[in-house]
Amino acid sequence: MFNLFSPAMAKKKQPARKAPQQARAQVTVDAILEATVLVLDREGLDAATTTRIAEVAGVSVGSLYQYFAHRDAILTALQEREFEHTMAMMQEVLADGNLGRSPRDIVTAVVRGLAALYARSPGLHRVLTIEGLRVSAAPRVQAFDARVVDIIRHFLAATQAPLRRENVEAAAFVAFQSVRATMLATLLERPAGLSAEDLTQELVDLVLRYLVRDS
Amino acid sequence: MFNLFSPAMAKKKQPARKAPQQARAQVTVDAILEATVLVLDREGLDAATTTRIAEVAGVSVGSLYQYFAHRDAILTALQEREFEHTMAMMQEVLADGNLGRSPRDIVTAVVRGLAALYARSPGLHRVLTIEGLRVSAAPRVQAFDARVVDIIRHFLAATQAPLRRENVEAAAFVAFQSVRATMLATLLERPAGLSAEDLTQELVDLVLRYLVRDS
Amino acid sequence: MFNLFSPAMAKKKQPARKAPQQARAQVTVDAILEATVLVLDREGLDAATTTRIAEVAGVSVGSLYQYFAHRDAILTALQEREFEHTMAMMQEVLADGNLGRSPRDIVTAVVRGLAALYARSPGLHRVLTIEGLRVSAAPRVQAFDARVVDIIRHFLAATQAPLRRENVEAAAFVAFQSVRATMLATLLERPAGLSAEDLTQELVDLVLRYLVRDS
Amino acid sequence: MFNLFSPAMAKKKQPARKAPQQARAQVTVDAILEATVLVLDREGLDAATTTRIAEVAGVSVGSLYQYFAHRDAILTALQEREFEHTMAMMQEVLADGNLGRSPRDIVTAVVRGLAALYARSPGLHRVLTIEGLRVSAAPRVQAFDARVVDIIRHFLAATQAPLRRENVEAAAFVAFQSVRATMLATLLERPAGLSAEDLTQELVDLVLRYLVRDS
C-alpha cells in the first residue's frame, strides 16, 4: 500500500490568498494558470509579466492579485500542478495491479507517460525547470523528487523482477533524473536523427539495463 | 586525430567590445569574471546585477561595459569558459592514447572529471544550467552538445569494447545528458544516503551497461 | 473644399502605449504635456529628463511611461500638437470664405497668426525646431510641410489676386519657410530696433511682393 | 571702408586649451575637426561621441582633450569655422568692387555662394543649426548674425540700386534668415519638383523684390 505523502504546499511571505470557494473564483484561477502556460509557451519567461498574464487571462491585474499573493506564486502553482500530473501518471503505471507486467512494459509506460506530459507544452517545462533550479524552489523540488523516488522504490520492492541495484533509493533517483533531463534536452534541442520513438527506446534500454538483471 | 571544433558561435546584438590590449585590461576582465562566479555562487542569479558584479570585482560599472556588451555577455563568457573546461577534460580522457584502457576505467574517469568540475562551484553550474535553458542560449548549448557528442562518438568508434548501441550518436547524447543532469541534481539536492562516491559508481554503471556489452 | 490631410505619420518603435480610457488618465497625459512645455520653456531641452518632467507634472515616471513609449514620444506629441494648431490657424485664415479679402489682409492674418502661436512659448518652439531637425523627425516634418504647402497652394489657386509665381508649390514652400524661420530667429534674438509689429510688416511685404503682382 | 568687427570669441568654463603652436598640433586639431564633420555628416549627432571622433581622427581621446576643453568646444570651433566661411564668401561678393554690378547678379552670387557652402555637407549644417538653437549658443549666433547684417547693410548703403526698404537693418536680417532657412529646409527635405537651380531663382526673386524697387 502506498503512503500518499504530505501535500508539500509551499508558503511564501504574504498571507496566503483566499482559497477559491465559489465556482467563479475557481474559473478565474484556472484562467490565470492557463494564460500563464500560454504566455510561457509562446512568448517566453520574460514576456510573462503579471500584466500580460492578466491580459491573456481576460482579467485585471487587480484580480490576479486577489488569488495569487505574488507573481512567483503563479509559477509555483503551475509547478505543483505539473508535479501532481507526473505523480498521478506514475502512480497509475506503477500501481500494484501492474506488478505482474514485464519490466520492459512498465518502464516503457513510464517513459511514454513522461514524454506525453513534456510534449504537451515544452516551453512550459523549460521554464518550470528553470524555476526549479532557483534556490528558493529547492525545498519544493526536493519534496517532489522524494515522492517520485518513493513510488519507484515501492514498486521495485514489490516487483518480482531480478534487480541489479543494491542502493534502491539511489537507483530510483538516478533513473528518474536521467530520463527527465534527457527528455527535456531532446525536446529543446531536437538532435538530428533522434525521433521521439528512438528516444523512448534508448531511455527504456538505459533504465532497464541499469535496474534489471538479464534485461 | 579528432577534436573537430565547431565555430563556437558568439555574436549577440550590436556593440562588440574592445578586446583587452593592455595587461591592465586583462586583469580587469578576469576580475569581472571571477567576481561574477563569486556572486552567482554565493548570492544567486538575481543578485548578480552589473553594479554588484563591478563592486565585487573592485572596478566601476563603466569598466565592466568596456569589455562586455551587456550583462548577458558575462554569463555567456562564463558559460563558454565552462564549456571549454569540460571539453578539455573529455579530450584528455578520451584521447587516443587511452584506447587500450578498460571501458570502466574510461567511463569512471569521465564521470569523476565531470564531478570535479561541478563540485568546484555548484552554484555557478546551477546558474549556468538556467542560463543554458534560456531560448537565446540554445544555439550555444547545442553547439557545445554537438562537440561533446562528437568526441564521445569518435572514441566509441575507435574503442575495441563490444558496443551494444546501434545509434551511436543518440547513445552519446543520452549518456552525456544523463550523467550531467544527475550530477547537478545530486549536487543541489544532496539526497540522503548518496555519497559522491556512491553516485559515481551508480553513474558509471548506468552508462556502462547502456553502452557496453558484457559490462 | 480642401484640407486634404495626409496620414499624419506616427509609429516609432515597438510598444504602443495605452490610450487613456478613464478620465483620470487624460488628466495625467495633459499634465505630462504641460509639464514638458514648462520645463522646455524654462529649463531647456537638456533639463527635460523623464524624471524632471514627471516631477513637474506631479506624477511618477511610471505614469509617464504608461502613456508615452519613450521620452521622444512626448516631444513628438508636442510637435504634433503644435502642427495641428498651425494647421487650424491657417485653415481658418485661408478658408474659402476669405477668398474675397485683399491679399495683404490675408497674408497679414497668417503672419499675425503664426506670430501669436510662436509668442505663446518661444522656448518650446526653439526646442521643437531642434527636434524637427533630427533625422528621425524628418518624415513627420515633411508631412506637415506638405500639408501647409497644400493649403497655401489651394488658396493661391482659388484667389483672384494676380499671381507672379509660376511654380506655385515651390512658392508656397519658400514663403512658409521664410516666414517661419525669420519669426523664430526674431523671437530668439530680439534684434535691436525690430518690434513685433515691424517684423510683421516686413514679412508681409516680403511674401506679398514675392507672390502677388502689383502689391 | 568696412569695419571688421570684433572676433567674438566665446569663452566657456575651463581654461582655454593651449592654442596650437607647433605644426603637429595644428594637424591634430584639423584632424579632429575633419573627423567631427565626417561623423556628423555620416552618422549623425548622437554618434559623435568623443571616443568616436578621436577614433576617426586617428588620435586618442586623451589627445582630443589636449586641444579641446570639452566636447562642446569642438562643435563651437566648427560653428565658428562655418561662420568664417560664410563671412568670407559674403565679404567677397559684397565687396566695394562689386558695387557696380546689377542687384540681381549680386543677390544671385550670394544665394549661390550660400548654397555651395550648405551643399558641401548638409548633415553638418543640420547639426550646426541645432547647435545654434541651443540657449548656450545664442550669444555666438547673435554676434554672427550681427556681422552678416552689418555687411549687407553696408552694401545696401553703398549701392546705387533703388531700395524699397526703410528699415535697412531689419531688411538685411529678414532677407538673410529667409534665404538661410529655406535653403536648409530644401536640403533636408528635397521637396519634389524643386531643383537646386529652381530654388536659387525663387530665393533671388524673393529677396530682390523685397529689397529693390523695379526688380
Next chain:
DNA sequence: GATGAATGAGAATTCATTCAT
C-alpha cells in the same frame, strides 16, 4: 469583488572626462 491607473525602487547602459603609464 473587480478594475486599471499610479507608483517608485531598481536595473541596465552610456559617455564625457580624468589620469596613471
Next chain:
DNA sequence: CATGAATGAATTCTCATTCAT
C-alpha cells in the same frame, strides 16, 4: 605629449505591487 583604461554620475525604462474608484 600621447595613450586608452578606468571612472561614475546621470538617464532611460520596466514591472511587481497597491489602492482609490
